[in-house]
Amino acid sequence: MENNNKDSEVSVDVIFQLRLYIAGQSPNSIKAFENLIMICDEHLKGRYDVEIIDLIQNPSLAKEDQILAIPTLVRKLPEPLRKIIGNLSNKERVLDGLNLKSRNSCK
Amino acid sequence: MNAEPDKNHSITPLLKTLSGIKGLDDITYGGLPKERPTLVCGGAGTGKTLFGLEFLVRGAVHFNEPGVCLSFEESEIELTKNVASLGFDLEKLKDEKKLIIDQIIIEKNEIEETGEYNLDGLFIRIGLSIDSIGAKRVLIDTMESLFSSFNNEFILRSEIRRLFRWLKKKGVTAVITAEPGEKTFTRYGLEEYISDCVIMLDNQVTEQVATRRLRIVKYRGSKHGTNEYPFLIGKDGISIFPITSVGLEYEVSSEKISSGVPRLDALLGGQGYYRESSILISGTAGTGKSSLAAYFAAETAKRGEKTLYLAFEESQSQIIRNMRSIGLDLEQWVKKGLLEFKIVRPTSYNLELHLAIMYEAIREFKPKSVIIDPLSSLLPISNQLQVRLMIMRIIDFLKMNHITTFLTNLVHSSGSSLEETEIAISSLIDTWLLVKVIELNGECNRLMYILKSRGMAHSNQVREFIITDEGIDLVDVYIGPGVVLTGAARINQEAEDKVASLVCQHDIERKKRELERKRQELEMQIYVMRSQYTAEEEELNLSIQDQGTILSKREKMAQYRKADRTS
Incomplete structure (x- = not known):
């Protein structure tokens, strides 16, 4: 978890570049989007950028970005790349996946 | 288990696709079930991947059926290299749009799971590959890698089930590889989802020599050879040796x-x-x-x-x-x-x-x-x-x-x-x-x-x-009374026989000569006796003549003397 701490220190004033991969308007995709916006507004207000990618419209991206599960949230920046799959219903796990949890708990 | 009745069998006979793998189409009586998934299981190094790749290559080359390979383990470059020695030119097939190799990389440590999900990404990905070249064949090698990549086994199982249904609907003939489990054919029980055809590969080592074997564990709705067939990976791929199961159907020559x-x-x-x-x-x-x-x-x-x-x-x-x-x-x-x-x-x-x-x-x-x-x-x-x-x-x-x-x-x-x-x-x-x-x-x-x-x-x-x-x-051989003789003994025996017969012949000749001599002796004796006889006879005649002469002389003398006839 050493890496975790370093990671979070660096991330204080970087912009989070996030991508949410979905496949059409499935209930899980909608839920994931809602959950994501909620979490980001709470923890990353003003320093995040979410891009929604619908694989049904851009199927080739499934291969390029190695996406199997839908929905998948990818943290492109800051490095390293992280993936969180599922409808993001568990907030703690999402924060953990984005490496935001430790900083949060420091506060 | 292969005797499981298939109610649909009599109505719509099972369609098959020639695999093109040497010998396999003989023991399956026509190939793999068409537009259905076939499970190929076997441990490490048993040739599963090669089996699947050959299935794709043969399809692309001989039957004009393009194929998609989804590899969870080896990269495109590795696969291409590995099968190049068998004469499979994957690069060329790719250029001809007859083959797509898609490596799926899952970095487990990058992934966090939260909440429900499905594998639509995978479906879209396979779907895109299939549609882009009009693939009729799909290889998924090794499906079970998914189990180590995702934690939610419940979701995974239902997604795998959905995947197989979806593949059938897509009209592709698929080969799914899997590792064998301890009690089940596959480690994660994939055979539960693939009910049409299950093939086992193994590589047994006896006395330091390995022999590859293939067995069709089940083939619903079709007869198939049930033996373990040895197979080899030779210069040009897999060769399975169909044996007597195929029947003694060859024509015989009377020449x-x-x-x-x-x-x-x-x-x-x-x-x-x-x-x-x-x-x-x-x-x-x-x-x-x-x-x-x-x-x-x-x-x-x-x-x-x-x-x-x-x-x-x-x-x-x-x-x-x-x-x-x-x-x-x-x-x-x-x-x-x-x-x-x-x-x-x-x-x-x-x-x-x-x-x-x-x-x-x-x-x-x-x-x-x-x-x-x-x-x-x-x-x-x-x-x-x-x-x-x-x-x-x-x-x-x-x-x-x-x-x-x-x-x-x-x-x-x-x-x-x-x-x-x-x-x-x-x-x-x-x-x-x-x-x-x-x-x-x-x-x-x-x-x-x-x-x-x-x-x-x-x-x-x-x-x-x-x-x-x-x-x-x-x-x-010399077959004498109660013995069979060969070699010197035979020659010896033959020589002895020769001597014996020579001796016998000599004997006869000797006897012949003796007899001849006796005959000659006899003839001599006869001659002598006859001579004696003739001599005596002659003497007698002479005597008779003499006596006649004397008598006639006496008569003449009596006439002269005018003597009385005393008689």
Whole structure:
């Protein structure tokens, strides 16, 4: 978890570049989007950028970005790349996946 | 389990897709179930991936069915390299849009799971590949990698089930590979979801030699060979050897071909062996098995037909030299391309490679006859059953290709093992000659007889088998009262007989002469006696004459004296 701490220190004033991969308007995709916006507004207000990618419209991206599960949230920046799959219903796990949890708990 | 009734079977017969893998389509009676997934399971290194790739390559090359390979383990470059040695040019197929290789990389440590999800990403990805080249075949290698990538097994299982249904709907014939589990065919019980066809591959090592095997565990709605079939990965992919399960359906020839030894032909009903039959010569060391094989090879060459000579113990030059010493020039046939030697050390390969090498050599050289000398060399490299199966496969393969098989077999001098080793294969042999060495009066002589010869009136006589520097020949043995004599004993006996008859003849002649002499003596005696008789007779006549003269003189005197007749 050493890496975790370093990671979070660096991330204080970087912009989070996030991508949410979905496949059409499935209930899980909608839920994931809602959950994501909620979490980001709470923890990353003003320093995040979410891009929604619908694989049904851009199927080739499934291969390029190695996406199997839908929905998948990818943290492109800051490095390293992280993936969180599922409808993001568990907030703690999402924060953990984005490496935001430790900083949060420091506060 | 293969007997599971399939209610739909009678209504819509199961459609099959030729896999193109050598031998597989024979044992499955037509290939894999069309537009359905087939599960191929086997441990590491059993050839699952190759099986799947060959399925794709054959489809693309021979049946115009493009394929998609989803690889969870190896990269495109690795796969391309690995199968290049088998003559599969994946690059070319890719350029021709007949093949797509898609490597799926899952970095487990990058992934966090929270909440529900599905594998739509995977579906979209496969779907895109299939649609972009109009694929009819799909390989997923190895599906079970998903289980180590995702934590939610419940979701995963339902997604896998959905995937197979979806593949069927897509109309692709799929091969799914999986690792075997302890109690189940696959580690994660994938066979639950694939009910149509399950194939097991394994690689058993016995006595340090590995043999690959394939078995069709189940094939719903279709008959299939149920044996374990050995298969090999040779120069051009997988070869499965379909054996007797395919049936003894080859056409047989009634043409006879000479053995190269006229007296042997005579023993075999006049004209020699049947063409395309299997001939076994067995005998202990030094009984001339190889010589008989060489004669057969030379005879085949004289007819202008090719012979492949697979030797396990001697080198080509050694065989040629040895045969020259008995007056047979094999080199001329080698030069004319009618005889080819393939020298292999029995222990250098395992059985499957031996098969592959033979198969390869036969395919390239296209011989009319194949000699395997000696078959027994293969025995130590595997157990008897496996060797037997292999021999069965060889003989069947050769028969189906209309090739005459000539095998030699070395047996140990102890009598019992002679039968044992051969019982295993005797049923496969059409003509079986036995050469035995018998020891008598301090010398060893070879005896040959025909143990069996299917479909011909053959002699039941034992012949002495002689090898001289002018060649080999069979001679009648001396059959005396209660003994069979060979070699010097035979020659000795023959000489004795000759002497005896000479003596007898002399005796007669002597007696003849004696009789003649007696006759001559007798004749002499008769002559002498007759002479005596004649002499006496003459004397008597003279006396009679004298007396007459005297009497007449007296009468005259009386007349003169006018004497009274006193009478």
